[in-house]
Amino acid sequence: MEIFPMYQSALLQDLQARGLIAQITDAAALDELLSRESVTLYCGFDPTADSLHLGHLVPVLLLRRFQQAGHKPIALVGGATGMIGDPSFKATERKLNTPDVIAGWVGKIRGQVEPFLAFDGDNAAIMANNYDWFGSMNCLEFMRDIGKHFSVNAMIKKESVQQRLQREDQGISYTEFSYSLLQGYDFAELNRRHGCTLQIGGSDQWGNIVAGTDLTRRLNQKHVFGLTLPLVTKADGTKFGKTESGAIWLDAKKTSPYAFYQFWLNTADADVYKFLRYFTFLSVAELDAIEAADKASGQKPEAQRILAEQATELVHGRAALEAAQRISHSLFSGNLETLTESDFEQLAQDGVPGVALEKTTAGLIDVLVAAGLAKSKSEARGFLQSGSVAVNGQKVDALDHQIADAERRFGRFTLLRRGKKNYAMVRWP
RNA sequence: GGAGGGAUACCCAAGCGGUCAACGGGAUCAGACUGUAAAUCUGACGGCUCUGCCUUCGAAGGUUCGAAUCCUUCUCCCUCCA
Incomplete structure (x- = not known):
C-alpha cells in the first residue's frame, strides 16, 4: 500500500x-x-x-x-x-x-x-x-x-x-x-x-x-x-480497451455482451485486481479477500471470472450476462454435440458472430473468409495448414475441404472455430 | 534563396542492376505447453484460379533483355548555411 x-x-x-x-x-x-x-x-x-x-x-x-x-x-x-x-x-x-x-x-x-x-x-x-x-x-x-x-x-x-x-x-x-x-x-x-x-x-x-x-x-x-x-493502463504497456477487432464499446450492437464478457475474462493476472477496483462496486475489503484467496489457492484465479461477471452485469444487465455465460460454457467447456437446435438459435441471438450464406455449396476456405475468421484466402490457408480451424469442434486441415451436409447441424448451422477463442456461426439457407 | 541527407510492407529497418514479395527486429496471428493466463519454444505474416501467376519498395516518366536498386521531373520530411 x-x-x-x-x-x-x-x-x-x-x-x-x-x-x-x-x-x-x-x-x-x-x-x-x-x-x-x-x-x-x-x-x-x-x-x-x-x-x-x-x-x-x-x-x-x-x-x-x-x-x-x-x-x-x-x-x-x-x-x-x-x-x-x-x-x-x-x-x-x-x-x-x-x-x-x-x-x-x-x-x-x-x-x-x-x-x-x-x-x-x-x-x-x-x-x-x-x-x-x-x-x-x-x-x-x-x-x-x-x-x-x-x-x-x-x-x-x-x-x-x-x-x-x-x-x-x-x-x-x-x-x-x-x-x-x-x-x-x-x-x-x-x-x-x-x-x-x-x-x-x-x-x-x-x-x-x-x-x-x-x-x-x-x-x-x-x-x-x-x-x-488515472488513465487506465495495462501492465504490458499496450492500450487498454482494445482488441484485434477494435475498441470495446458499451453498445451491445457494436460489442456483443458475449464479446464484452470474454474481454474481461481474458484480463491478465497483472491487471485483474486493479481492474476489479476500477470497474466493480465490490468493496475494497471483498476485493482484498478475493486477491488473497487467489494467491493462496495456487490454482487458476477466480478474479477474471468475478470481474467479467460484475462488469458485464453492470453494463448489459443480468439477462445478457447469463446469455454470455451460456455461450461461453457451450463453446469452451461444453460439448458441441449436445447443442440443440434452439441452442444454436440462442447462440446467434446471444452474440456469437455469424454470417448467413446464400449458396449451400462452399469450400471451407471461402466460408472462413465470409465468416470473417480470415482476412484473405491466403490467411485461411495458413490457418488450415497450422491446424487451427475446427468445424463443429472437429479439427479440419484439408485445404480443399467442402462443407458437407453432415456438417450442417439441423441442416442450418455450422460452427467454425479459428484458434482457441474465435468463433463464427454460419447459417445456411 | 543556397548546400547536403532521406522517403522500403502495420511500425522500426536492411537492400543499392538479375539469385527480391524484398535480411533483421517489433507488433500481430497460429501451433505446443497452460488457466480461454504469463513466460518459453515453433510456424505464418501482399494477393490469387498457389510446384505457378499477379500487384508492391513516395509519385510520374525514362534507360535496360531485366530496376526497390541507374537517369529525369515532381511531392513531402530532416540537417546545415544565408
Whole structure:
C-alpha cells in the first residue's frame, strides 16, 4: 500500500483505496465539503462516436459512486463541444462531423449513460447538454464574456496542446484551441444553474477542468473543484480497451455482451485486481479477500471470472450476462454435440458472430473468409495448414475441404472455430 | 534563396542492376505447453484460379533483355548555411 493522505470523507477514502484518484484541485477543501454535505458534480461526455467505449466507463461509474454516496450527479453530453473537438493530447486535428450526425450521437450517448444513474430521490441525477447554452450564444458575447477571462499565454503552455504546437507537420486550428473555453464555461454554467461544485474526468481533462474552476471563480465568484481519474493502463504497456477487432464499446450492437464478457475474462493476472477496483462496486475489503484467496489457492484465479461477471452485469444487465455465460460454457467447456437446435438459435441471438450464406455449396476456405475468421484466402490457408480451424469442434486441415451436409447441424448451422477463442456461426439457407 | 541527407510492407529497418514479395527486429496471428493466463519454444505474416501467376519498395516518366536498386521531373520530411 502506498502512503496517501487520510481523507475524512468515506467516499474519498474508498476512491483512494481503489486507485481512482489522479489529481484534485484542492484536496483538503473538497474532502471537507464532501464529508459535510451533498455535492452536485458533473462529468462531460462528447459525442465523438455513436457509442461510448470502455475508456468512458470509469468516469460513468464514478458518477454512480458519487451518487451512491449521496451526491448529485450531472451527466453532460457535449452537443456543442462535440462539434468543436477536444485537442487535449490528440496528435492530429479532428475531422468535423455534421450537426445532424452529432445530434444523433448525443441521443445515443445519453441513453447509454442514463441506466447507470438514478433519477429519483433527493439527489436525483440530471442529464444536461451544453448545446442548450452554446447553441444560441452569439460570437461577440462569447468573445467578451468568456474569452476575456482566458490568457493565451497560459493556454499555450498547457501540456495537453504542446505536441500540437511544437510539431511542424501538425498544427492546431483556432477552433480546437478554443475548446477549453467551452468546457470551462460549461462548469460555470452548471454551477449557476444547478449549484455544481465539482467536475470529474480523465486525467487528460485536467487542463480543461482547471479552465472551468478558474472561469467559475471569475464569473460566479465561487470556489469549485476538479478531480481527475488515472488513465487506465495495462501492465504490458499496450492500450487498454482494445482488441484485434477494435475498441470495446458499451453498445451491445457494436460489442456483443458475449464479446464484452470474454474481454474481461481474458484480463491478465497483472491487471485483474486493479481492474476489479476500477470497474466493480465490490468493496475494497471483498476485493482484498478475493486477491488473497487467489494467491493462496495456487490454482487458476477466480478474479477474471468475478470481474467479467460484475462488469458485464453492470453494463448489459443480468439477462445478457447469463446469455454470455451460456455461450461461453457451450463453446469452451461444453460439448458441441449436445447443442440443440434452439441452442444454436440462442447462440446467434446471444452474440456469437455469424454470417448467413446464400449458396449451400462452399469450400471451407471461402466460408472462413465470409465468416470473417480470415482476412484473405491466403490467411485461411495458413490457418488450415497450422491446424487451427475446427468445424463443429472437429479439427479440419484439408485445404480443399467442402462443407458437407453432415456438417450442417439441423441442416442450418455450422460452427467454425479459428484458434482457441474465435468463433463464427454460419447459417445456411 | 543556397548546400547536403532521406522517403522500403502495420511500425522500426536492411537492400543499392538479375539469385527480391524484398535480411533483421517489433507488433500481430497460429501451433505446443497452460488457466480461454504469463513466460518459453515453433510456424505464418501482399494477393490469387498457389510446384505457378499477379500487384508492391513516395509519385510520374525514362534507360535496360531485366530496376526497390541507374537517369529525369515532381511531392513531402530532416540537417546545415544565408
